[in-house]
Amino acid sequence: MEKQHYTRDDMAGLLRGHGINPTHQRIEIAYALFSRQEHLSADQIMAIVNDRHSETSKATVYNTLNLFKLHKLVREVIVDPSKVFYDPNTGPHHHFYNLQSGELIDIDARDVQIQGLPALPTGMVTEGVDVIIRIRPQHT
Amino acid sequence: MEKQHYTRDDMAGLLRGHGINPTHQRIEIAYALFSRQEHLSADQIMAIVNDRHSETSKATVYNTLNLFKLHKLVREVIVDPSKVFYDPNTGPHHHFYNLQSGELIDIDARDVQIQGLPALPTGMVTEGVDVIIRIRPQHT
DNA sequence: TGATTTGTTAGACAAAGTCCAAACATTGGC
């Protein structure tokens, strides 16, 4: 279970804990992701952060998301060919992907076992296992 | 096992079998994919097809790949945020994705079982299950 | 044949994402 109510101060602490200088922009971007616990695109994050008044530029949104990714504070989810989703849940988990609405739903990986995978090519190690279950409304 | 040596005539027959008019461009694009049995991007396909002399435009490459996708002659593989790969293998299978080289390796889905997945949200049906194992060379 | 349908094309366009140099902010030494 994730904490339910994050404050901007929590975000500052989180960033400091990763050796990241908690600037106003970084805090707002982290807050957008962690306070909602949703899968958001860079564009959506920028819209949320700049909702009331302009807080950050596009360049900073991308810089910051790439910085967070580097520190494994967020994870990328690649399911839509046209945009990346950023995921504040960095624990091992998989996804349902609603092809109609674009919505992503988390599946805890502890409940899931995958059997019968072939051995890795020699000299290779696993960086991550993604299971994506593409779903759509019945019938059509 | 897939057939090993496809001819352009095989491609014409394949397309006719799906009710697709086998034009020169469509045959070349199908041949690029099926004769190699590789995972190729639209850009790579265009480069292959236009290697000797100009055969097709960018618009036709995309039109044709979308047409093939509609007829389930090819499948899209979404692993790289910057481009789609087209896969001539439409049977149920998964992928190793080499993060360093960008190479995709097929994993037959008949060997793999996935257990412990939660029930689908009500009113939803599964359109497909993708397992992507991101791998990289050991150590770094 | 002329008319209609089907397929291809160049190039304009859109959207996601990167890059850069300039501007701005923060810090620590003096």
Next chain:
DNA sequence: GCCAATGTTTGGACTTTGTCTAACAAATCA
């Protein structure tokens, strides 16, 4: 407080993938 060094943000140019459009060409039909 002032200065320099360092770190951060920014607008806008740029790149890449992919779509769209309107014109053209080829094939099919009457």
